[in-house]
Amino acid sequence: MLCFKARKRLIKYNWDKNVFAKDADLMEHLEKCRSCQNLILSEKSIVANLSELKQTKAPQGLAFEAFQQKLKNIKKQSSPKYKFHPKYIIGFASVLLLLLAFIPFNVTETIGYEVAISGIDRNIALNNQEIPSLLDALGMEPNKVDLLLNSMEQKVIYLSVGDCEETCDLKISDLKTEHDARLVIKAIIELGCCEIEKLMPIIKNESTNLLKQTAKQLFS
């Protein structure tokens, strides 16, 4: 006999020993099949334990009057009018955050540095439009020029020529970081050919919001 047939019969007999013990085929199967035996044992255990639990008295607990008093005290202590459930607090905070995320505000950002140099020979200033050639023309050794360029983040840096008489004023505006600006200034000071007029950051004013700003920080 197959297990499923045996189980069908057991259900039909309502797991009653007096009935299924008379079924010779079933008993023969049960003698061999451990899993069906275990099912019968389980049923026996469940029936016995449910009956035991049903008959056992539940713990005493509080008497009705004491319970009534306890509940009245609880109701007095609690103020349900202003009861804040965590989900409302979280919801309120989320809405607030969402509103804050879309409120526009201005941010100032340093997007580069500008170095102004004066006292550069007119010919040199007019004929050299990039930093390497300028430094070369001012007398810096080629390997030092290479070393300087390798240390800088921005490799191609252009110059703009300002007022020119005997000497010219130059502006270097392509420097992206303060580190690059300092390297250029240091190199020019070492050459001793001209003067540094000023170093100033290039500032950009931008209108943004918290969401844009966060996205920018995340994806930059």
Added chain:
Amino acid sequence: MKNDNTLFWKLLEKEYEMIKAYCYKLADNIENGDDLLQNSILKAQEHFGDLRQTDKFRPWLYRIISNSYKSGFRKPWWKKVLPISDEIETQLGTTNPSAFYDAKRKLQLAFEVLSPNDRILVTLFELEGWKTGEISKMTGRSEGSIKMSLSRARNKMRKRLGQFMQNQTSLPESAKVRELCFVSKPEKD
């Protein structure tokens, strides 16, 4: 019905001992049973005004208790962030030496596989002695569906215990089989 506190307590007094036992049977330990009872009564008192007929008080009250019990399983996500460790959870129900909890512990393994809904049905039917018709009125489900759920629940419990025994016990000798297989059904009251 007007939210009448005196009437509420009067009606509750008749049911108090029964619902207290029901809460203790559903919950894993005395503390949880007390909490379930207390929360359910507070809810019931709050919504007593919604009850139209006082003769429906009993099923109404049991429905509130059952729903409170079920909602205890539906923990919101912020409570799931810091769950009670398995260790503590097991300790909660296993230290009480009373005969009541001893009997409960024996059934714990089989109850593990039941959903809160099934546990409620089994508790009401097997332990509280409710008829399927009464359960049907309380839950709003048909009697056939209740019977089906009870049968499926019993099947699940049987299978769970069977698997456990399969892993725990060695094959009984065939001579003992007949003796082991004799199931004695409890006498009906």
